[in-house]
Amino acid sequence: MKRLYLSAAALAATLALAPAAHAAVVLSDNFDGEVADDLNWDGDAVFFVSTGSVDLIGAGGGFDLYPGNGRYLDLDGSTGGNDPAGEITSFASFGAGNYTLDFQLGGNARGGPARTTRVTLGDFSVDITLAANDPLTNYSFSFNTTGGQLAFRQLGPTNFVGNILDDVQLSTGVVPEPATWAMMILGFGAAGAMLRRRQVAYA
Structure with missing residues (x-):
């Protein structure tokens, strides 16, 4: 029994010393690539x-609604009329799995009514409703999805004043590094061997 405890302690020490796992960023866009306003923007290298x-x-x-935050998107652009409000979609398509999505979203800052932004990636979907004076706020969601393209859509008919989007980053879920897996396998193997020896000794 004492050896078993020692083996478990060794396993815990091995895992504690294993390299830290990390998430990989697979999409990032802060929309700072262009200097001038681009009304009826057609996208960049990340989103269309x-x-x-x-x-x-x-x-x-001429429209710096959130000073100090660089460039950002108004999700209900300048076309107006009977057109739907805007939606951006990533060029990249992502496989099924675990992801963490971080972004900033703020109200329209122009006295318009509350607006709802829908965020989707495969079967993951979340609606965020903001009043006009709601500040630019960091949002973070960790989820498992069937995979697909990342999209941000302003719901409802257009009225020229949409929610403000900035600093989008998508990361894969945390996956142990190969060295971590190797140490875990060795540790569990040692514990299993100790259990087998103990069972044989009492047989």
Whole structure:
């Protein structure tokens, strides 16, 4: 029994010394690539506008609603009329698995009614409703999904004032590194061998 305890302690020490696992960033966009306002923005290397109209605004332009935050997107752009509000979709498609999504979302900051932004990736979906004066806030979601493209959609008809999106980052779930797996396997193997020896001794 004492040897078994020692083996378990050795296993715990092995896991404690194992290299820390980490998540890999698979998508990142802060929308700072363009200096001037781009009304009816058509996208960049990461996202394209898949529905309606989206405006790129912020620092250096005439519509800096959240000073100090660089460039960002108004998810209900300048087209207006009967067009739907905007949606951006990632060019990249992501496989099934665990992900963590981080982004900033704020209210329209122009006195418009509350607006709802829908965020989707495969079968993951979340709706966030913000009043006009809600500040730019960090959101983080960890989820398992069937996979697909990442999209942000402004729900409802267009009224030229949508929620503000910035600093989008998507990471894969935390997966142990190969060295961590090797140490875990060795540790469990040693514990299993000790149990077998103990069973034989009492047989």
